[in-house]
Amino acid sequence: MAGRVDLDGNQIKPITICMIGAGGFIGSHLCEKLMSETPHKVLAVDVYNDKIKHLLEPATLAWADRIQFHRINIKNDSRLEGLIKMADLTINLAAICTPADYNTRPLDTIYSNFIDALPVVKYCSENGKRLIHFSTCEVYGKTIGAFLPKDSPLRQDPAYYVLKEDESPCIFGPIEKQRWSYACAKQLIERLIYAEGAENGLEFTIVRPFNWIGPRMDFIPGIDGPSEGVPRVLACFSNNLLRREPLKLVDGGESQRTFIYIKDAIEAILLMIENPARANGHTFNVGNPNNEVNVRQLAEMMTQVYSKVSGESSIETPTLDVSSKEFYGEGYDDSDKRIPDMTIINKQLGWNPKTALWDLLESTLTYQHRTYAEAIKQAMSKTTAN
Numbered sequence: 001m002a003g004r005v006d007l008d009g010n011q012i013k014p015i016t017i018c019m020i021g022a023g024g025f026i027g028s029h030l031c032e033k034l035m036s037e038t039p040h041k042v043l044a045v046d047v048y049n050d051k052i053k054h055l056l057e058p059a060t061l062a063w064a065d066r067i068q069f070h071r072i073n074i075k076n077d078s079r080l081e082g083l084i085k086m087a088d089l090t091i092n093l094a095a096i097c098t099p100a101d102y103n104t105r106p107l108d109t110i111y112s113n114f115i116d117a118l119p120v121v122k123y124c125s126e127n128g129k130r131l132i133h134f135s136t137c138e139v140y141g142k143t144i145g146a147f148l149p150k151d152s153p154l155r156q157d158p159a160y161y162v163l164k165e166d167e168s169p170c171i172f173g174p175i176e177k178q179r180w181s182y183a184c185a186k187q188l189i190e191r192l193i194y195a196e197g198a199e200n201g202l203e204f205t206i207v208r209p210f211n212w213i214g215p216r217m218d219f220i221p222g223i224d225g226p227s228e229g230v231p232r233v234l235a236c237f238s239n240n241l242l243r244r245e246p247l248k249l250v251d252g253g254e255s256q257r258t259f260i261y262i263k264d265a266i267e268a269i270l271l272m273i274e275n276p277a278r279a280n281g282h283t284f285n286v287g288n289p290n291n292e293v294n295v296r297q298l299a300e301m302m303t304q305v306y307s308k309v310s311g312e313s314s315i316e317t318p319t320l321d322v323s324s325k326e327f328y329g330e331g332y333d334d335s336d337k338r339i340p341d342m343t344i345i346n347k348q349l350g351w352n353p354k355t356a357l358w359d360l361l362e363s364t365l366t367y368q369h370r371t372y373a374e375a376i377k378q379a380m381s382k383t384t385a386n
């Protein structure tokens with residue numbers, strides 16, 4: 001930890017970070033990294049702390065005096081401004097960010113991603129504090145290529161699908177496709193932060209994550225989350241595999257995604273934290289363009305990897321096609337393809353992702369099996385007994 005230097009060879013001074021949403025998937029990994037590898041302090045703000053309990057207790061942990069948990073709902077708590085004032089940097093991760101909510105709870109989604117983020121931006125701007133705000137790759141919406149005829153050769157041309165921070169348009173569907181409530185709220189908060197930078201000198205960095213996945217993502221329905229809840233695809237498919245039921249492919253599983261291992265992505269965030277001169281004023285794609293699959297291929301790969309790590313053979317019919325209306329309800333729509341352009345993050349921070357899809361699924365599904373297999377067996381035998 002001693003003698004840490006930034007990318008320009010300058011000594012890194014310990015700072016205090018107000019991390020809002022620290023108890024979530026990304027927050028838990030970022031806290032872990034900051035505690036184990038840096039001298040920085042974290043004021044961890046969230047309504048839950050289950051995913052960071054191992055960092056908070058026991059009080060004898062090496063970093064015990066560098067992390068404090070504050071159980072605060074940022075919608076309505078006057079303590080927020082005080083915490084932002086105490087910190088050198090605020091990182092805002094708090095959001096509703098599961099697609100099943102975008103079309104079924106659009107008001108909560110818009111409030112969470114725009115209205116609730118407003119005071120955070122305002123307090124940072126008014127108090128001269130730096131802000132790293134988590135947006136999303138969903139702000140790009142659909143690719144330009146999605147509007148070309150299916151057999152157009154231009155669909156193979158990267159100019160029609162690679163997503164660039166400073167060039168690509170944001171293409172959303174019509175208003176009744178409420179799926180886009182999330183992307184639209186995130187886009188507006190990005191524009192507001194950018195304007196605070198331009199007009200009031202706010203020092204900001206915007207992060208656009210592209211499908212970060214790994215241990216502790218979301219929840220397993222009926223085990224550590226609601227039985228009827230629909231998490232993001234990694235947890236949905238993990239749940240199906242653990243319960244030995246078919247993986248559900250929405251609208252044929254044709255949508256394409258690039259998946260990145262959470263630990264690779266966290267390296268990029270640490271570089272942003274410790275290199276403000278290189279990160280301020282920028283919006284960064286953070287993803288792994290080499291790990292592209294469609295959802296059907298993801299399902300097949302996860303089925304193979306899970307067989308390997310659990311030692312169980314796969315079931316006879318491993319996948320099942322479902323319509324998006326059946327699975328998510330009215331108003332669902334989808335991003336067709338998401339390949340991040342890496343030029344800006346490469347130039348500013350020299351960062352590249354490392355982990356191949358098979359390897360990141362192997363470590364993640366090993367974790368899922370170890371954490372949940374027994375609990376699922378017990379829950380299923382109880383249901384059968386009843």
Ligand SMILES: NC(=O)c1ccc[n+]([C@@H]2O[C@H](COP(=O)([O-])OP(=O)(O)OC[C@H]3O[C@@H](n4cnc5c(N)ncnc54)[C@H](O)[C@@H]3O)[C@@H](O)[C@H]2O)c1
Pocket residue numbers: 020021022023024025026027045046047048072073074075092093094095096097112116134135136137208209210211212213218
């Ligand atoms: N995981 C990804 O791949 C991904 C992709 C794109 C964008 N993002 C963005 O990154 C951020 C973090 O995502 P995540 O995957 O860790 O999600 P997450 O749901 O695991 O974490 C969000 C955390 O914010 C907390 N939170 C929400 N509202 C709050 C409030 N009003 N007050 C206090 N805490 C509140 C939640 O309790 C949760 O612990 C989000 O802004 C999300 O939109 C994530």
Ligand SMILES: O=C(O)[C@H]1O[C@H](OP(=O)(O)OP(=O)(O)OC[C@H]2O[C@@H](n3ccc(=O)[nH]c3=O)[C@H](O)[C@@H]2O)[C@H](O)[C@@H](O)[C@@H]1O
Pocket residue numbers: 097098099136137138209210211212231232233234236237247248249250251253255257295334335
């Ligand atoms: O992670 C990201 O980068 C962003 O994208 C996600 O959106 P999306 O990728 O559509 O969400 P997933 O739930 O991970 O779904 C991926 C794909 O799998 C499909 N899916 C999901 C679940 C399932 O059981 N079956 C299935 O076919 C979805 O329809 C979608 O096409 C979420 O919006 C956010 O977490 C985030 O902003």
